[in-house]
Amino acid sequence: MKVDDRHYRSIWLDADGWSVAAIDQRKLPHEFVVAQLTTCEEAADAIRTMLVRGAPLIGATAAFGIALAMRQDSSDDGLDRAYQTLVVARPTAINLEWALEKMRATLGPLDPAERVDAAYARADEILEQDVAINQGIARHGLPLIEAIAARKEPGEPVNVLTHCNAGWLATVDWGTATAPIYLAHEQGVAVHVWVDETRPRNQGAALTAWELGHHGVPHTVIPDNTGGHLMQHGMVDLVIVGTDRVAGNGDVCNKIGTYLKALAARDNNVPFYVALPSPTIDFSVSDGIRQIPIEQRGAIEVTDMTGRTADGRVETVRIVPEGSPVANYGFDVTPARLVTGLITERGVLKPNRAALAAAFPERAGAVK
């Protein structure tokens, strides 16, 4: 998508043909900095420090990390070491291990001399596959927006509420929740996005607002507390969020606070959709609320806030009294009963095992 009228992806092969460029998302929205990754260790650090974040982008970065490692040591040992270095960088990211397995499956059988070229080629495939999946999500989600637009006065925007950042910055391009929004916007359908700021890390205000703004999509940043009021007053036409993991029964694990928006949507008859690439479906989990472990993150994300002062310095300030304990649960689980549909690259599915298994039999079968 666009930044200052130029098309970008979140990660790409540099013009030198071997090093990897990635947008440093820790600096957004205050600074637009492109980082250069030249070693496997730098790729692992980029994942660990959240220079890159978002499951698909983490997978893409890991794939490139293997390619960078092969340049230094393409032996079996080198491949193993690279795998081990990268897999622990964000233990809970489902796409990280998935991408590393793909790389190992491709490179393992090859002669070490062939591994560098093969690694770059396979990494590139992983990137392009992510883009293709998200374009599929865009295509299948677009009619949901068009149908609402058709009921409105010409030019009156379709109001979409989203939570956190499931935008192009979290993927290679297009995003998941944002993919239908970007496509609608490009096709001339008037859309306006309510962007939950998404405390405590503020991915909505920092990333989603930034990327929508740079691409030219009308949007408004709101505190996470606001969505219920907006829905009560007819100001939200549909909700589209992303997800970190969808259980086999259709329960949706996503950024903390998603469940509250799903409740408000249900209470006000607002459709609530979840956009996801199929690797996010975890058929081994049959009850999302009971079985998906919820990561607890550091207190500092809640107690401290980083931003830019009026005179341009980036400062971090503490907003919670010293001595007050803090809890920071990273995710919550929205029960399938509150989900209108799952927007996947193969269509919009009902949130239940039968529908998921029918659409993705090759994955459902593997778990049974």
Add this chain to the structure above:
Amino acid sequence: MKVDDRHYRSIWLDADGWSVAAIDQRKLPHEFVVAQLTTCEEAADAIRTMLVRGAPLIGATAAFGIALAMRQDSSDDGLDRAYQTLVVARPTAINLEWALEKMRATLGPLDPAERVDAAYARADEILEQDVAINQGIARHGLPLIEAIAARKEPGEPVNVLTHCNAGWLATVDWGTATAPIYLAHEQGVAVHVWVDETRPRNQGAALTAWELGHHGVPHTVIPDNTGGHLMQHGMVDLVIVGTDRVAGNGDVCNKIGTYLKALAARDNNVPFYVALPSPTIDFSVSDGIRQIPIEQRGAIEVTDMTGRTADGRVETVRIVPEGSPVANYGFDVTPARLVTGLITERGVLKPNRAALAAAFPERAGAVK
């Protein structure tokens, strides 16, 4: 309640016998500063700039403002001017006009020479009445907490979730939502409070956490997104919030985001209580959602955040990208159907007109 082991109210008559001391709530939790108000204009400014906030405290400050004005000019003109100066300081605060009417009703018929003493006496009555109302709320709310404690293992705390600050800082003392919590704590019932940080102004993190911490009540600050997850996992026993206005039908207008917590409470069978002094009931409103106007506040509350840097400076930082529009609705309305009960100074009431009118016939009758 206590600050550093000494008992404070949020506002009091200074030792000089005429000037007014008030805790400067804009500085909390970073600095504990007591402001001295010496004129009606300073009292109005304190209300306007939110040095004091919370409906009952605003009323008390306005009453003192009249007393300060009478010292300077106790003529009929002086009384009128003071009324006009104060009534516009926070136009939507229901207790502001209420307190001013009480003061005018008392002082109007008096000889100007008697008005200074009478004004201080009447202001003091308004303060003491607020304290007595909140003690009533504490007494009626306590059994709700005790009943839950009785079902727990000894020492296992009753987990109460609250939103915003309906604490002693918002009143003269005790608070509304916090009153039963403080009383339970003083009576040795183990309580633990989940404190919603309450974006965008962070009254939970800044004020509720501060006052609970100073009084010694165990608590944990959480992002507003967290409550649904906690309730889903049995970590909240009851919700108690305050309110800015309760409609005659029991709909509850309170800080933005309250409605989302009420939905989560209902979805998880967690009792949802609203604590209120009876002047908060507005019998003239028969449908809270349709009739109560929701104040939109400045974008800066959402875009900017003030806190303390690691080296002790208080700084304000911008957290939303330049150019991204922002919406800031101050309140939302929780429909009566989601409210378990209204904790008032005359008992715990069902949220409907019949119950409210039966408990407060003198007020219901005035509106018909």
